[in-house]
Amino acid sequence: MKVIIDRRPIWVIVLVRSLRPIFFLALGFIFWYLINIPTPSGLTIQGQRALALFVVCLILWVTDALPLAITSLMAIVMVPLLGVMDKKAAYALFGNEAVFFILGAFILSAAVMHSGLASRIAVLIMDRFGNTPKGLLASIFLLAAVLSFFMSEHAVAAMLFPIVLEIAKGLNLKPGKSNYAKSLFLALAWGCVIGGVATFLGGARVPLAAGMLKEATGITIGFFEYTMVVFPTVVILLFIGYIGLTRFFPQDIQDIHLAKDVFARKIKGLGKMGYTEYAVGILMLITISSWLLFSRMAGIANIAIIAVVALFVLKLVRWKDIEEYVNWGIILMYGGAITLGAAMEKSGAAAWLANTVIGDWANSPVLVIAVFSLLTILLTEGMSNAAVIAILLPVSIGMAGRFNLDPQIITYAIAIPAGLAFCFPMSTPANAIAVSSGYITARDMAKAGIVMMITAWIVFNIMAKVYWPILGIKI
């Protein structure tokens, strides 16, 4: 632990410190007020209470005044306490398939990382394709993206970061000055961000959205189905992203033979591929194929958990190794978000809210999708993408009914843009990791990121209008 002494005038500190109690008091008052005002017409008393709880959670999620997971746990407790749902039903929602899928995916991703397979693949690919500055940039960008198809994008960013850092140092690039270094780190971040939306595995937010949809409407989205919908968008964004990287940061280096030395050292350090790497690799292949082929039949969570069991049966990993990789907080957060989403939906609060807030001016399905995807992509730049889903999805599902819109479509309109956080370090861990290198500043990231964010939103909406109907998804 590092100690920091706050040397501001004591009255400033007291004022700042007292903001927290004042904030919670105000929050308590808002909650009390929303519960006690006369129930608006069209809303049930349960709906009113669910809405009051939703507003409180929304404020807490947006402000981060409490850890996301704790807000979610509070939501689980409050739903039955407020009489919105039966106790048993509320807690049962925590056992949602999405939660267990996320747990399984975390463990599998941890095993891949721990076995060393992921870094081996990364170094070999960079060594194979990174012969020119452009080749190396493209291989980092695509590698980050492709790996994020199969494992958590945060884990991919954390894994690739030390390698990219070593490359930057090996090439003697100047932190904060070298354009090439900026593009390398941004390639790492953007690769993870874009790749992370491609499947259920990249960012656990997609399963969350799928879970919330299922609890609210009974509709399921399969692993393959989702990938089909999003994949062309991902490919286009990767293409535009690469162009953007080279345009925003014109290459200022010609020779990268020094990077080759880094790879040679790394490859030597890895030694030959061992049993664990082979076994984990094969198991991952089987698991991903099963998700693609049998997810509707067998259920994505079941496949994930069976794969996890296999990991331990084959002694490929120990529990101790797994524990540090699994983000338990996110699992709790998802459980709570799903419960709250279901409470909003079942009590009719979601539909009422959607109608009241944007019902009057969002008068066509296309506009609804455009508005929600825009809201999502803007919000996700400033807050946790899972929180964005937890806030917007219940409302948007409520909205779907009004336009006879398939709730599945609205789920895509939220789940996909929620992952596309390009602008700031706080938007997503991959960005934060890139900026922490010192080679790229938050300002550089924001400049390029804003353009990329707008482009991504436009591409997404064009694809929704043009490509989705080809798959039979009509807006």
Place this chain on the structure above:
Amino acid sequence: MKKTKTYLHNPGYLKIDLMLCGIRLNENAVKSLGIDLSTGYTGITGGLDIILPYKTWVNAPFLEDFAKNSPYELIQKDGKAFIKREGESVKVKIIPKPDFYKLKTTTGIPLSKIGNMHGSYVAITPDTRCEFFNMNIECRYCAGNFNSKGGVVYSVEEVLETVEAAYKEGKAEIVYLSIGFSETPDGGIEFLKPYIKAIKKHFNTIVAVEALPPKENKFIDETYAVGADSVLYNMEIFDEKLFKEICPGRDELIGRNRYINALKYAAKVFPNGTVASNLIVGLEPAESTMRGIDFLTDLGVVPILPIYRPVSSVKLLSYKIPSLDEIAPVYKHLYHAVKKNRINMNWVRDISVITTPIEAMFFTGDMSRFKTMMHKFYKSKLGLKTVWGLSTLRRKLRVREVGEG
């Protein structure tokens, strides 16, 4: 004005004169006042603790040879103690050595070896070693011989037992921890940390820490964060040349500039009036000490002006004890400088071996401050508790712990 009148009836003058000249003890007085001279009266601060008027503590030597010729004598009248000089006397209170000096820790160490009472301070040096002695660059006035063989390290438990005994007896109000030089970048604070934490955990007390300036300021932050309410980095000598000569270790291995920078930084971290530095009176010309006072007070640091009383083992044998008339202007200057810079004077209090800045007010002839309600409140037990409470609250508000990186 006759000197006797000035010296005897002004607690500031009297305190310093007693420290310089010592006091003669009348045997009958010792007996009838019930003073037990068998324990605790040896060593550098082993004099008699006396409370003069205005609750001014002094530690007056009486065993040393020079004390035999002191103009002051302790007498008793009707069971009360008086200090007499040239036919005039002033009523005082004798503070017997604490009873806990006779106790031992569970490990068998006499508590008097670990903790020394100086007024309301219990002073403890948990590690008595100082590596300057190993390198022959110890401070030339230093009376210890704390090389790695001669030094002792007391455990946290032993120190806690000592503090507990001092508190139980109602003697201690402030714990003063000190440490000698060791070749670590932290100035000794890493070593003292567990002691400070343990004392803070068990007692609602103020802890003052005397250490060497650390190499990096982050250790000063840690000193405050861990629970030290006050910190002392003692320059001892302000004059650059004399500093080199008299404190060769401090000069070579720490450097005068680092003292200044560390004090400057600490004054921004710790509360007003809690960062202090000793300037030994008499080891450099009075003008130089006064320049030091001005410099330190400008930084927001409280200069503490101990008077040097040499013992035969030290290397400063050519030293000539200054007269009270020579040093009185220095104390007067101290009071004005501290006041001018609006440094809180209430932290350094009730200590018998040095003259506190507030006591320096006696040299201005103005005693009004000692009569104010505020001063009386600060001096009271409730005042001390309030100071402790505010200091703890301030730390709670100011200190933030963040993950590394």
